[in-house]
Amino acid sequence: xxxxxxxxxxxxxxxxxxxxxxxxxxxxxxxxxxxxxxxxxxxxxxxxxxxxxxxxxxxxxxxxxxxxxxxxxxxxxxxxxxxxxxxxxxxxxxxxxxxxxxxxxxxxxxxxxxxxxxxxxxxxxxxxxxxxxxxxxxxxxxxxxxxxxxxxxxxxxxxxxxxxxxxxxxxxxxxxxxxxxxxxxxxxxxxxxxxxxxxxxxxxxxxxxxxxxxxxxxxxxxxxxxxxxxxxxxxxxxxxxxxxxxxxxxxxxxxxxxxxxxxxxxxxxxxxxxxxxxxxxxxxxxxxxxxxxxxxxxxxxxxxxxxxxxxxxxxxxxxxxxxxxxxxxxxxxxxxxxxxxxxxxxxxxxxxxxxxxxxxxxxxxxxxxxxxxxxxxxxxxxxxxxxxxxxxxxxxxxxxxxxxxxxxxxxxxxxxxxxxxxxxxxxxxxxxxxxxxxxxxxxxxxxxxxxxxxxxxxxxxxxxxxxxxxxxxxxxxxxxxxxxxxxxxxxxxxxxxxxxxxxxxxxxxxxxxxxxxxxxxxxxxxxxxxxxxxxxxxxxxxxxxxxxxxxxxxxxxxxxxxxxxxxxxxxxxxxxxxxxxxxxxxxxxxxxxxxxxxxxxxxxxxxxxxxxxxxxxxxxxxxxxxxx
Numbered sequence: 083x084x085x086x087x088x089x090x091x092x093x094x095x096x097x098x099x100x101x102x103x104x105x106x107x108x109x110x111x112x113x114x115x116x117x118x119x120x121x122x123x124x125x126x127x128x129x130x131x132x133x134x135x136x137x138x139x140x141x142x143x144x145x146x147x148x149x150x151x152x153x154x155x156x157x158x159x160x161x162x163x164x165x166x167x168x169x170x171x172x173x174x175x176x177x178x179x180x181x182x183x184x185x186x187x188x189x190x191x192x193x194x195x196x197x198x199x200x201x202x203x204x205x206x207x208x209x210x211x212x213x214x215x216x217x218x219x220x221x222x223x224x225x226x227x228x229x230x231x232x233x234x235x236x237x238x239x240x241x242x243x244x245x246x247x248x249x250x251x252x253x254x255x256x257x258x259x260x261x262x263x264x265x266x267x268x269x270x271x272x273x274x275x276x277x278x279x280x281x282x283x284x285x286x287x288x289x290x291x292x293x294x295x296x297x298x299x300x301x302x303x304x305x306x307x308x309x310x311x312x313x314x315x316x317x318x319x320x321x322x323x324x325x326x327x328x329x330x331x332x333x334x335x336x337x338x339x340x341x342x343x344x345x346x347x348x349x350x351x352x353x354x355x356x357x358x359x360x361x362x363x364x365x366x367x368x369x370x371x372x373x374x375x376x377x378x379x380x381x382x383x384x385x386x387x388x389x390x391x392x393x394x395x396x397x398x399x400x401x402x403x404x405x406x407x408x409x410x411x412x413x414x415x416x417x418x419x420x421x422x423x424x425x426x427x428x429x430x431x432x433x434x435x436x437x438x439x440x441x442x443x444x445x446x447x448x449x450x451x452x453x454x455x456x457x458x459x460x461x462x463x464x465x466x467x468x469x470x471x472x473x474x475x476x477x478x479x480x481x482x483x484x485x486x487x488x489x490x491x492x493x494x495x496x497x498x499x500x501x502x503x504x505x506x507x508x509x510x511x512x513x514x515x516x517x518x519x520x521x522x523x524x525x526x527x528x529x530x531x532x533x534x535x536x537x538x539x540x541x542x543x544x545x546x547x548x549x550x551x552x553x554x555x556x557x558x559x560x561x562x563x564x565x566x567x568x569x570x571x572x573x574x575x576x577x578x579x580x581x582x583x584x585x586x587x588x589x590x591x592x593x594x595x596x597x598x599x600x601x602x603x604x605x606x607x608x609x610x611x612x613x614x615x616x617x618x619x620x621x622x623x624x625x626x627x628x629x630x631x632x633x634x635x636x637x638x639x640x641x642x643x644x645x646x647x648x649x650x651x652x653x654x655x656x657x658x659x660x661x662x663x664x665x666x667x668x669x670x671x672x673x674x675x676x677x678x679x680x681x682x683x684x685x686x687x688x689x690x691x692x693x694x695x696x697x698x699x700x701x702x703x704x705x706x707x708x709x710x
Contacts, residue, residue: 102206105131114138117150120202124153124313127389128205144369146317152202153313153389157195157212157257157269159250161278165305166190168298169280176281176295178687183284185239187384192242193272194254194309199316200267207265208311209391215257216309216398223400224249229278229301233293235286240301242276250276253309287650287682310397314388315366321347323387324363324379328696338365338372345387346379358664375697377667445631446621447521447688448645449512449671450638451529451537452505455481457668464496478700480504486532486583488575497572501536508669508693509537513544515690524630526551527620529559529637530574530597537669538635539585552588555580558595558616561637562609563602571600594619606656613643614653621648638666645672648683669693 102123108131109119122134122141141147161169169190177186200208228243242250254271261269280299281292326344330337340346345366364371366387391397455463458480466477474485474492480502485495501509516523523545528538535553542548555577563571574597581587594616601608617634624632634644642662646653654662673688 102128102209105134109134109138117202118147121147124202124205125315125389127313127391128209129392140367141369145371146369151317152199153205154197154316154319155200155205155208155311155313156193156197157254158191158310158312159194160189160191160308160310162306162308164303165299165301168300168303169278172280172295172299176292179295179684180281180284180288180291181685184282185279189385190278192250192276192278194250195258195269195271197314197316197319198267198269200261200265204265204267205391208261211257211261211264212309212311212398215253215260216400218256219249219253220400222249223253223307226302227305227307231293231296231301232277233289233296235289236283237279238281238284238289238292238296239277239279242278247276285649285651287684290680291684307400308397309400311391312385312388313391315347318347318364318387321350321364323366323382323384324348324361325382325386326374326379327694328378330374330378332372334373336372338363338370338374339368340365340374340378341367345382346374347387376665377694378696444621444624444676445689446617446634446648446674446676446683447523447631447671448634448636448640448673449537449541450641450666450669451501451531451533451635452509452540453502453668454499454505454533455502456499458502458504462496463499464493468492482506486575486579488579490573494573495532497566498532498574501533501540505533505668506536506540509540510544511693512669512690513541515544516541517545519689521545521689522630523547523551523633525554525620525624526633526635527554527556527559528635529561529640530555530557531560531572531637532575534559534635534637535575535580535585535587538633541633541635542586548586552586552591554588554591555593556591556595556616556620557593557597557600558612558619559634559636559640560600561639562606562643563600563604564606564609565639566602570602571597594623606659609639610643610647610653613640614647617644617648638663638670641666641670641672645674645685648674649685650682667692667694 105123105128106116106119109122110116112135114122118138119134122137126133126137128134160166173186173190176183224246227246229240230243232239232241251271251273255273258269258271261267280296281288284292324346326340326342326346329342330340332339338346346363347366349362349364349371359376360373361376362371363374459466459478463481467474467481469475472492476483482500482503485492485500488494523542526538526542528534535555538553539548542551542553560571566572575583577587577589581589595612604612620632620634624630634640636644639659642654642659653659670692671688671690672685674683674685676683
């Protein structure tokens with residue numbers, strides 16, 4: 083150990099508990115330098131030697147390992163017991179019904195001291211401070227905390243009663259003053275209105291639904307409050323956090339190795355030359371940075387990478403329950419499918435759901451088409467499949483066995499590509515899943531693009547409705563024409579040609595927008611206006627009696643351009659729109675239900691799960707097997 087590190091360790095060690103000193107001594111005995119060992123302990127919440135050692139081995143190639151960058155810490159007051167069960171049920175149900183809002187990024191809590199930095203070797207002093215201040219307030223801490231529901235168009239949460247809030251502020255101020263002096267860090271207590279957020283930055287039309295769900299929470303339920311320290315990596319505060327769904331092994335030196343479950347911080351300043359479908363990220367597990375395929379990940383919560391610090395040292399329990407914290411026989415917590423389930427919570431939420439379901443009428447399911455051959459083989463896919471005399475042949479098993487017959491040139495398929503064989507399978511699978519969920523599709527509308535018509539056909543086959551429901555081809559559902567590389571509207575197959583090719587087309591349907599009115603290179607405003615008008619005309623044309631679903635098969639752009647006007651939201655700006663569309667996969671879908679009594683539509687979870695799969699690259703058996 084270097085002399086400077088030895089002196090630093092000796093200076094701080096007199097303040098350490100025996101447990102922390104033992105953890106550090108064990109790491110030093112393994113040969114790790116003191117400052118690196120302290121960094122590992124701080125990053126893992128000073129829990130065990132095993133956690134810190136694993137972190138050190140994972141970060142052996144971390145270019146920032148030697149950098150003296152401290153963690154950020156926050157002091158939260160967190161509920162537990164039955165109140166927490168109610169809050170977690172609200173988190174789950176509000177996300178299911180209204181989609182994710184800002185509150186879902188973090189667990190239920192009351193902020194006492196917002197994030198501040200503390201040097202790694204002084205973290206133990208924060209623990210000591212929390213314990214001392216907690217002991218001094220143990221007798222004056224309120225026996226119960228009054229929670230009053232407050233609602234606005236962008237915020238929903240519980241405000242803390244004045245008398246209890248004053249005590250909590252005094253507690254936060256005492257911790258702040260002592261920690262700032264002892265650990266030499268700037269800790270700022272929360273002295274404004276103390277609150278426990280339930281929902282934040284949600285769409286205004288979801289306010290009523292969220293309020294109904296919040297009224298199921300009994301704020302007077304049994305609760306034990308815990309003051310706990312949490313930490314995060316200050317370098318990635320403004321980064322988006324992704325969770326890896328699959329393992330990815332790098333194929334090039336600038337790519338990032340990820341394992342399923344890894345968290346990745348997405349660089350917000352992505353270079354403009356990054357290939358489509360790829361992003362630059364930094365691994366939370368290893369600290370390494372590189373390119374990774376975006377479709378191997380999903381959006382994670384901001385707090386998923388935070389670390390809760392060691393129990394006993396890094397938290398303080400306040401026994402505030404007015405009743406015994408043990409479960410009663412009448413309302414036990416039981417485990418269902420591996421999750422804690424509270425019957426009283428579920429009953430109250432279910433009662434709200436049953437009231438809401440009486441107002442539900444029709445559903446609109448907007449879906450992107452399945453995988454097209456151009457997505458796999460590129461825009462020049464047709465050149466790979468034509469013989470010298472212009473006849474089609476199957477150059478890869480993912481190409482369709484044959485192409486539908488059309489009167490004009492086969493070359494028109496280049497700008498109106500069919501589904502790949504995988505796209506056919508995807509579409510059939512979605513239809514079967516809808517059948518399993520007993521979804522009743524009453525009407526089907528499709529963009530005139532062949533890949534959309536085929537997707538609709540195979541979904542109907544999966545639903546076993548291909549002989550009962552016919553596809554209405556609507557030209558107004560076509561994607562933004564500015565994206566057409568040919569700078570012209572594709573020559574689509576006619577309704578007659580589609581019918582002759584055995585697609586179940588409604589020959590009597592006349593589109594709301596004639597095909598001839600589609601303008602090449604239309605502006606974004608023209609596309610948004612067209613989409614909004616067409617989707618409203620479709621809904622008006624479908625009888626509102628019953629609970630049948632209107633299925634609209636379009637393009638990636640359809641999900642935003644059709645859904646947002648339906649639920650009363652303004653269009654995105656064109657830049658955000660393009661970035662959003664890039665992330666929509668084949669058969670990505672959005673679902674809305676009608677609240678007829680309120681004369682509006684709301685967005686809810688789709689009736690079926692998403693379909694995720696990995697890439698399968700072209701394989702040449704000679705390379706690496708026979709030839710070097």
